[in-house]
Every structure is written in structure tokens, then in C-alpha cells.
Amino acid sequence: MLLSLGTVGRRATLWSVRTSRSFSHLNTVTEEDLVYFSKILPTSNILSTLSPICTSHDDMAPYNVDWMGKYQGKANTILRPRTTHEVSEIVKHCASRQIGVVPQGGNTGLVGGSISLDKEVVLNLGAMSRVRSFDPVSGILVADAGCILQSLSDHIAPHNHIMPLDLGAKGSCQIGGNISTNAGGLRLLRYGSLHGSVLGLEVVLPDGTILDQLSTLRKDNTGYDLKQLFIGAEGTLGIVTGVSILTPPAPQATNNVFLALPHFDNVLPLYQVVKRQLGEIMSAFEYMDRTAYDMALSHGLGPVLDAKEVGDARCFVLIETSGSNEEHDLDKLNMLLESLMTADAPLILTGTLSQSPGQFESLWAVREGLTECVQKEGKPYKYDVSVPLADFQKVVDTVRERMISMGLHGDHAVSKVMGYGHIGDGNLHLNVIAKRGYSSEIEAALEPFVYELVASRKGSVSAEHGIGSMKTHALHYSKDSVNIEWMRKIKRVFDPLNIMNPGKVLS
DSSP states (O other): OOOOOOTTTHHHHHHHHHHHTTTTOOOOOOOOOHHHHHHHHHHGEEESSTTTTTOOOHHHHHHHBBBTSSBBBSSSSSEOOOSSHHHHHHHHHHHHHHOOOEEESOOOOOOOSSSSSSSOEEEEEEGGOEEEEETTTTEEEEEEEEEEEHHHHHHHGGGGOSSSSOOOTTTOOOOHHHHHTTTOOTTTTOOOHHHHHHEEEEEEEETTTTEEEOOOOOOOOSOOOOOHHTSTTTSSSOOEEEEEEEEOOOEEEEEEEEESSSSSSGHHHHHHHHHHHHHHGGGEEEEEEEEHHHHHHHHHHHOOOOHHHHTTTOOEEEEEEEOOOOHHHHHHHHHHHHHHHHSSSSOEEEEEEEHHHHHHHHHHHHHTTTTHHHHHHHHHEEEEEEEEEHHHHHHHHHHHHHHHTTOSSSSTSEEEEEEEEEEGGTTEEEEEEEEEOOHHHHHHHHEEEHHHHHHHOOOSOOOOOOTTTTSSGGGGGGGHHHHHHHHHHHHHHOTTOOOTTSSSSSS
16 A cells, blocks of 8 residues: 555545555465575565565665655565566566566656555566667667666766766666656757657566567667557556667767746746757756745755845746857857847846856756755655646646645645746646645645646646656546547556556556
């Protein structure tokens, strides 16, 4: 059973009933199953509370509790396979025994997608961390699914290539999890989504069959492109064990600018100006509101702008450029800043252009550090949504007003409501921070209100974090009944026993 900490009463009871019904067809891992698993894996790669292994609950916690501390799983066994063959043998046994399987990468997700909800076994792919090949001419990387994103970046950096995605959790998230959740991140504006950069996948299907589509071809127009089904499927159709991905050449020149704006109404006109003047070298356009910026400063990130010049600025923008000629890019940036500062009706109050690699990193640290700062402030309700750009601030303000109207705004309940995200792809990260911890009262005030608000703007309830177990009940706000039914049909084709990450994506 999965519960937000502090959730009590009727909501907990309803969840318990729903969970028990969803998992009634599954069997629990037994000591006899451990004997079988020990024939496949060394004992050091098996964690279990069962005899004879008897792993402590503290040692199980990193696999049973998400990094926010919001979702707590109940797996009694964690398996850490080293090869695709080992994954296949484990899944074959689980299928024969009808034991639920939860694929797990770095466990950095935000929607409870990699946590065991009831009695499933967790397959953590962290031991599958081999780079299989890299072609510096084509930029095609083939690697195990358990490779950490930062490690892959480090591996290809000497060959002047970069990974096509960049995330705040890059030091611990794994490429298989990134693909399974179709992670977006900070570079999507420039390099697109994983649906475009992933060339091939190796997947263990729910019956243990190995589906080898680990192609390194840029063009292959021979029938159905099955790999696309697994990108963003969150492990509900199979376990990604290997990936072939196209990596772009590393830019020879990178710069960034941090700007303060008097109000949100200036963000979209600014975005239009920046796109027109910077053109092909713009690689990121990030936004944060004043609440997020002040929070970052309070936790030692910055200051990056003069406080007097910032004044009453209501929001901030971080722009990054990536190009091949430093002089050319700086000329463009300086011309942009000059035009912005000397305009008859300036869109910005002040700004700064990074002058060194250290300053470049410090400007990015303000944006990338927000997630960690939020965790330090309290327990966050995180809503990763897509809405029209013009509605970013309206959504944040509407949610804040609801908290105030219900008497929940303040240190006794919700201390902060803030927004930040990717203007370039319409992705807003709405954060509602519960100062004293998660509670059923706050959750009831937020849901389904937030999802209804997003739906009224014709948005999506999940832009890049996925559905997991958190949003299964909210899927219908973004997908109609026809779409959901065909998703169920696809699930039944691949996983007729419903053992693969049950209770995720589809309720």
C-alpha cells in the first residue's frame, strides 16, 4: 500500500481498498522464490527481509522509499541483475509465479513510478552500468540501462559529444529510467525529446522474452517502430535493459544570461525577441517566479543580480546559448542585451551575462538548485504540467488563491506556492510546499482542483515526470476514453498477466 505521509482517515481507507483489488491476482515473494533467484544472482545482488538473507529495513529503504520521502513501498525483495539474460530469467520466473515486477533505475522519479505498491519484487538496474560502444564519428552511444546519466556524459565528453538530455538529477538518474519516463529536462528546446534521439532499445518483455531492437541505424523504415511504445511507458510494457541513442556534438561556445522582469506579461514578448535575435544558438529559456528566486537566494544560491536593480521584479529568465563560434555568439548576446536595455518600453529591469565558466555555472545553479531548495523548505506537492505559455503565472496564482481562501496558506500548512519551468516547451513546475508535512487536508484542497485547472487550459497533467502511481486517477483529464481504452488494449497485449509495474499509468 502506498500513502502520502500524514494521510489519514477516509482517503487512506479508499486507497487501501483500491490497492488490494489491483493486486489481488499477484503472489508474494517467498523463501522458495529466493532460492530460485539465488541460482541466477549472487547473494550480494539480492536484498530481502526474508530468511536466510534478512536484510535490514534501513538497507531496504533506498529502494522502497522515493527520494522525496513521499512514497513508501512494501517490497520484501530487491534484485540487482547484472545482465539482460539475468533480467530475462528473473522475469520468466515471476511470470510463472505471477509475481509483480517493478523496474527501478535511480529512484529519482517524482510520481511514485518506481516504488513497489504492495508485494511486487523490485528489479533495480543499477548493476547494469556498462557502456557497450560509442562511435565518435556518428555520435551513437550504446549502453546498459543502468548507466547513470552523468557517467555517460563523462564517457563521451573526451570525444566532444554531449547527452541530448540534461536533468537536475543527472548524478543519480539512470538512462533506462530516463527513457522509460521520456524525461525532458533542460535541453529539450535544442535537442528535442527522447522519441527522436533514441535509435534503438533492448527490452525484456513481461514473459521474459528479449526484444532486441538495439539498432544503430538513423533510418529504418521497416514496419512498426516498436521502440516508441516503451519510451514513456514507465516500465508497464517491459524492462528497458539497453539503449542506442544519438548524441549531439558538444558546442564549442556556451554562454548564459540571467534577466529580471517587472511582471510575467513581459515573458512571452521577451521570448519572441530572444528567438528572433539569437535564432539557432538558443538552447534554453528557463523561467522562475519571484517566490522561487527568493527561496534560492535564502539557500545560498546567488545573488546573481544586484538587489537594488532587481527591485520589485516578479519573475526571472535564464537564457543559454550553444554554438560553434564564441565571438559570433557573444556579439549576438551583447546586441540582444543592448536592445533590451535601451528599448523605449524595456521588457527587463536588469540582467547579467556570464563572463567566465564559474559564473556560467553559478547562473545555472540558481535554476538547477530549486528542486533541492524546495525539499529543504518542507514537503512539496509537485505538479509537472503543460499549459499554454500565457497561463503559467495564472495557474500558480490561482492555486495560491485557493490555498488562501481555504485557510491553508501560512506556516501552519502551505508556506509557499511557486512556479518555474521550461518556457521553451510549455512545461510548468508548480510547487506547493507544506511546511509541516503532507496532510490529507492539503491534498484534498489541491486534487482534483489542480488537474481540473490544467484541463480547463487544455493542458497536460504530466509534461515530463510521467503518471506513475500518483496520477493514475487523473489520466482522464488529459486523455479521453478512446485513448485510455487503446492504452489498456496495448497493455493487455504485452502483459496479459498484469505483472509489469502494476498500478502505474493505468489504474
